[in-house]
Amino acid sequence: xxxxxxxxxxxxxxxxxDVDDGLAFMYLLGCPEAKVHGITAxxxxxxxxxxxxTCRNMLKDLGREDIPVKMGGERCGAYESEAAxxxxxxxxxxxxxxxxxxxxxxxxxxxAYERDNHFFEKVKEIVVMGGITSPLVFEKKVMDELNFSCxxxxxxxxxxxGRNVSVITGNHCLKVLFTRDExxxxxxxxxxxxxxxxxxxxxxxxxxxxxxxxxxxFYNWDVTAAVYLMNPELFTDExxxxxxSTEDLKRGYLxxxxxxxxxxxxxxxxxxxxxxxxxxxxxxxxPMD
Numbered sequence: 001x002x003x004x005x006x007x008x009x010x011x012x013x014x015x016x017x018d019v020d021d022g023l024a025f026m027y028l029l030g031c032p033e034a035k036v037h038g039i040t041a042x043x044x045x046x047x048x049x050x051x052x053x054t055c056r057n058m059l060k061d062l063g064r065e066d067i068p069v070k071m072g073g074e075r076c077g078a079y080e081s082e083a084a085x086x087x088x089x090x091x092x093x094x095x096x097x098x099x100x101x102x103x104x105x106x107x108x109x110x111x112a113y114e115r116d117n118h119f120f121e122k123v124k125e126i127v128v129m130g131g132i133t134s135p136l137v138f139e140k141k142v143m144d145e146l147n148f149s150c151x152x153x154x155x156x157x158x159x160x161x162g163r164n165v166s167v168i169t170g171n172h173c174l175k176v177l178f179t180r181d182e183x184x185x186x187x188x189x190x191x192x193x194x195x196x197x198x199x200x201x202x203x204x205x206x207x208x209x210x211x212x213x214x215x216x217x218f219y220n221w222d223v224t225a226a227v228y229l230m231n232p233e234l235f236t237d238e239x240x241x242x243x244x245s246t247e248d249l250k251r252g253y254l255x256x257x258x259x260x261x262x263x264x265x266x267x268x269x270x271x272x273x274x275x276x277x278x279x280x281x282x283x284x285x286x287p288m289d
Contacts, residue, residue, distance in 0.1 A: 001033055001034075001035050002033060002034050002035065002099050002229070002230065003035050003037060003094045003097050003098050003099060004028060004034050004035060004036050004037065004098075004099050004100070004101060004229070005036075005037055005038050005039070005040060005086075005087060005090055005098065005099075005100050005101070006024070006025060006028065006036060006038075006039045006040070006101050006103075007039075007040040007042055007072075007083070007087070007100060007101065007102040007103070007104065007106075007108050007109065008021040008024070008025070008039065008040075008041070008042065008051070008055075008101075008102070008103045008104050008222070009021060009041075009042050009043055009044030009045040009046065009051050009103065009104030009105065010022050010025065010039075010041070010045075010051055010054050010055050010058065011045040011046050011050065011051060011054055012025075012054055012058055012201055012202075013054070013058075013200075013201040013202075014045075014046060014050060014054055015204075016208065017045050017046055018045050018205075018221075019201060019202045019205050019218075020103075020218075020219075020220050020221050020222040020223055021045070021103050021104070021222050022054075022058060022201065023198070023202070023220060023222070023223045023283075024101070024103060024220075024222040024223045024225065024226040025039070025058070025226075026062075026194065026198065026282075026283055026286050027223050027226045027227065027230075027279060027282045027283060028101070028226055028230070029062065029064070029286045029287075030194075030281070030282030030283055030284070030285040030286045031230045031282055031285075032285075033230065034230055036067055037067075037068075037090060037094075038067060038068045038069070038070060038086060038090070039055050039059075039067060039068070039069045039070070040069075040070045040072050040083035040086060040087060040108050041055055041069055041070065041071055041072050041083065042072045042073070042083070042104040042105045042106075042107055042108050043072075043073075043074060043075065043104065043105055043107070043150065044104035044105045044146060044147060044150050045104065045146075047074070048071065048072060048073075048074040048075075049074075051104075052069060052071055055069045056069055061197065062197075062286070062288060063287075063288065063289055068086075070082045070083040070085075070086040071083060072084070072107060072108040072111070073107040073108060073111055075107075076105070076107065076150060076151040076152075076153075076154070077107070077151065077153070078107060078111075079107065079110055079111035079114050079154075080111060080114075081107075081108060081111055083108040083111070084108050084110075084111025084112045084114070084115055085112075085115060087100070087108060087109065087111070087112035087119070088112040088115040088116045088119055091112065091116070091119050091122040091123050092116075092122065095122040096122065096124055097124050098122070098123050098124055099123075099124055099125050099126075099127070099229060100123055100125070100126045100127070101127050101128075101225060101226055101229050102126065102127070102128045102129070102158075103128070103129045103130075103147070103221075103222035103225055103226075104147060104150070105147060105150030105151045105154065106128065106130075106147075106148070106150075106151055106154040106155050106157075106158045107150070107151045107154045109126070109154065109157070109158050109162075110151070110153065110154035110157045110158065113157055113161060120158075120161045120162045120163055121163065123162070123163070124164065125164045125165075125166070125229075126158065126162050126164065126165045126166070127165075127166045127168065127225050127226075127228055127229040128147075128158065128165065128166070128167055128168070128225065129147060129167075129168045129173075129221050129222050129224065129225035130145065130146075130147030130148040130155070130167065130168075130169070130170070130252060131145065131147070131148045131155075131167050131169045131170065131252050131253070131254045132145045132169060132170045132171055132251075132252050132253060132254065133169055133171050133253075133254050133256070133266075134171055136170050136171065136174070138213040138214055138215055139213065139214025139215065141212070141213060143170070143213065144251070144252075145170060145251060145252025145253070146252075147252065148249050148252040148254075149249060149250055149251055149252040152246040152247075152249035152250050153246055155244075155249045156244060156245070156246050156249060159242070159244055159262045159264060160244070160261055160262045164265075165262075165264050165265070166228060166237075166264065166265040166266075166267055167254070167264050167265065167266050168221070168224050168225040168228055168266075168267065169254065169266055170221065170252075172224075172266065172267070172268050172269065173219045173220070173221045173224050173269075174219060175268070175269045175272070176219070176220070176224075176269055176272050176275060176276065177215070177216070177217045177218070177219060178217050178218055178219070178220055178276070179216060179217035180206045180216075180217060182217075182276075183199075183202075183206075186280045187199055187280070187283070188203075190284070192284050193288040194283055194284060194285075194286040194287075194288050195283065195284060197288060198283060205218055206218065220279065223279055224269065227275065227278055227279060228267050231278055232267065234269070234270050234271070234274055234275050234278060235267035235268060235269055235270055236267065236268045236270055237265050237267055238265065238266045238267065238268055239263055239264070239265050239266075240254075240256050240263065240264060240265075240266050241256065241257060241258065241259070241260040241262075241263050242254050242255060242256060242257065242260045242261070242262050242263070242264055243255050243256075243257035243259070243260040243261055244260070244261060244262060254266075
């Protein structure tokens with residue numbers, strides 16, 4: 001059993017906003033070996049209040065109001081928050097066995113470290129989605145990095161102070177595209193209630209990506225990080241020495257170097273169908289009464 005806190009900027013079903021945080025959460029709920037203790041809300045995809053309310057509404061929809069949602073810092077540098085306190089307290093309670101999945105700005109994790117300078121020593125592992133090693137070039141435009149760049153100093157803290165940190169970069173997520181046809185086959189034709197819920201909340205996202213980026217589907221950025229947390233055997237680990245700076249992190253850039261200031265794992269997705277099967281199967285296991 002993995003003891004998990006999900007630190008996210010969830011905007012699942014919010015107009016013109018990304019859906020992958022919510023899909024990552026549903027993936028965790030579909031993993032019997034994951035115990036999600038709580039959600040810590042951060043900003044990124046939208047304002048903090050929007051994220052917080054989205055999380056609360058989603059938990060109500062899924063019948064999981066037993067999972068607490070903690071309000072995080074509302075902006076870059078807002079390190080004192082309910083979420084930061086909660087993260088530090090849970091690291092104490094589950095010292096050596098707490099896993100953190102972080103898929104938005106990393107302000108809350110920096111806040112937990114400011115509350116307890118031994119925070120990162122107590123956490124078993126941190127899996128973060130964010131960062132780029134080269135530009136994310138699509139058919140119509142180049143996509144900006146939207147997680148690490150939100151709070152460069154917090155990101156620098158997590159990468160240089162954290163232990164056993166794995167970074168799912170935007171570049172590595174581009175290996176696997178989820179198409180509308182595939183969604184129709186695996187989810188849209190099912191009478192499974194979780195599948196119907198995903199269909200209701202995410203169908204618009206295909207059109208958004210086609211119109212704005214020229215992509216015939218979408219990339220499951222945050223879900224990829226969740227899969228690595230729970231099923232690392234589906235990836236190839238690549239430990240990299242990085243020389244990172246807050247200046248580079250303003251655009252989310254991770255620079256590999258012979259002599260750096262941190263070592264992080266940058267996992268690469270392995271076999272595509274095994275990876276996708278793991279995701280679809282977990283989504284279909286989410287109980288909805």
